[in-house]
Amino acid sequence: MNYFNFILQSAYDDLRRNKIRTFLTSLGILIGVAAVVLILAFGLGLKVFITSQFQGLGTNLIFVLPGRVLSQGGGGFRPGAGTLGGIRFDEKDVLSLKRIEEIEYVVPYSVKTVQVQSKGKSEIADIRGTTEDDSVINNAEMDQGVFFARKDVEKKSKIAVLGQTIAEKLFESSELGLGKTIRVENHRLKVIGILKKKGDLSHNADSSIFIPYTSAFVFNQDKKFFDIHIQLRDYKEIEKVKEKIKQTLLKRYKEDDFSVIEQTEILDTIGSILNAVSLLLVALGAISLIVGGVGIMNIMYVSVTERRKEIGIRRAVGATSQDILWHFLVESVLLSLFGGLIGLGLAFIIVFFIQKFFPAYIDLNSIMLALGVSSLIGIVFGVFPAKKAADLSPIDAIRYE
Amino acid sequence: MIKLKNIWKEYKIDKDNTFTALKKIELTIQKREFTAIIGSSGSGKSTLMHIIGLLDRPSQGEVSIHDKNTSSLDDSEISKLRNEYVGFVFQQFHLINNLTVFENIILPARYSRKKLEYDPKEKAFELLHRFGLTDKKMYYPNKLSGGEQQRVAIARALIMNPELLLADEPTGNLDSKNGEIILDILKELNKKDNLTVIVVTHDKTVSNRARRSIQLKDGQILSN
Incomplete structure (x- = not known):
């Protein structure tokens, strides 16, 4: 057995010996990971749903809207909202836009x-x-x-x-x-x-x-x-055509009076709103992860105290303080990772059932994030108890009853 | 082989008071000696053993092993020496209860960073056989008698082929019959296996079996 296997095996044996404690301790991480993965799954599902809804709107579209929207300094795109300020278009605009050769349809x-x-x-x-x-x-x-x-x-x-x-x-x-x-x-x-x-x-x-x-x-x-909605003959020319549309309208209106935007920009805006909402919810879920991490830290401290004598014995037969640090750190990472894996499994089950009513997807990023974050929590919250164990003087530890 | 020069060990009791466990110890132990350190409880004999066995460091003074001063070594170097050079046998056996007999015996080899010239598993089987523990190898220590536990502890102390065996009241928790067996084993290890053995005890019958005895009182060597 090499050194790494030995440390891993020892940690695993200790966790297995205290099954109930192991499960209860990892519960916080379990719930946190499940919550975060589910939120991400719903966010992703919502995005896919919205994108598919927008695809029904037609492709290769450019929208000419009154007022300033999107990156031009407006308050965001609101489809179907009332007047956003600025001008209103008329038949003359439609006719002049139709004259741009790359444009196939102009629909007011x-x-x-x-x-x-x-x-x-x-x-x-x-x-x-x-x-x-x-x-x-x-x-x-x-x-x-x-x-x-x-x-x-x-x-x-x-x-x-x-x-x-x-x-x-x-x-x-x-x-x-x-x-x-x-x-x-x-x-x-x-x-x-x-x-x-x-x-x-x-x-x-x-x-x-x-x-x-x-x-x-x-x-x-x-x-x-x-x-006015505009469809192009060739989507590749979109930037050029947008510019031509602007130039055409600028003959009659001021720059602030209208906006020329494309579908992807709307999708981007909605995407970024969704991301912001997801981020907020994920941050809430992350609180559970932190609470779970504190739970792990607490139990690891108890474990270090309980196993003081064992630490002393291991030190007496030649374990370095580094070895002891590894023992406890690996144990807390395993504990946290265990919670993370079960949480991920739980999220998969929930998503499986929820998919019948609502699109929700767990992607590779969510899986990596869940496992990465739970390992990280194991390290962050395990390092202090492990350090305490490693810093025990062998002689004080072995005398402990 | 082991040389202690002007060893002091002090413990802080509170802010103003310190307790001096060892005072000005000068001691040389030769290879293959069988030495008893005797003294009443509180005489500092266990502290002395911990310092010789590199489990503890003196507040002052020098511990040299094969003329090499150990005071400048860091934790991992000291641990390595302890792992390879010393075997411990304690009064309370100090086995790990959630490891089997076999796992306890092989434990020091797990922590060894040295490429061993022998297979520690084979060596462990050999030791199990030698101490009559072969049938007990998958037992957990709390299922064994005191005599058996102490033999497991001796097997563990020997797995790394150490030069020095340190026994702290090895018979203290045993009846006289089992105590005799353990003392016979220690004697045999000294004679046949050429180990340097140091036994810490308050028991005259134990120290009488040693070739040399060092008497300790109030942290000082009374007679040598």
């Missing part, structure tokens, strides 16, 4: 929150005036019926496409809605299509009513748009 949106009525029912919804291209850039999938076409925009047709949620609210079930008429501020609109559910992050699409922007001017008499 007017937004108004209105009272919608169908037979005896009344609901609040966002009415969005847009073009037929909305269905293309947002990968709209129809549950029933069709999306409106270019000719509907040209003819200012009094028709509407409903999001899944608002359709369910207005009619007993969404299937009953197709072909019915809804009333918005004394205007009647015929329902020609109902969208599949998209998820609540895609600009609140499920609770919105989409109509041709030309028809929406009756609710929106200044004929202005809230924002």
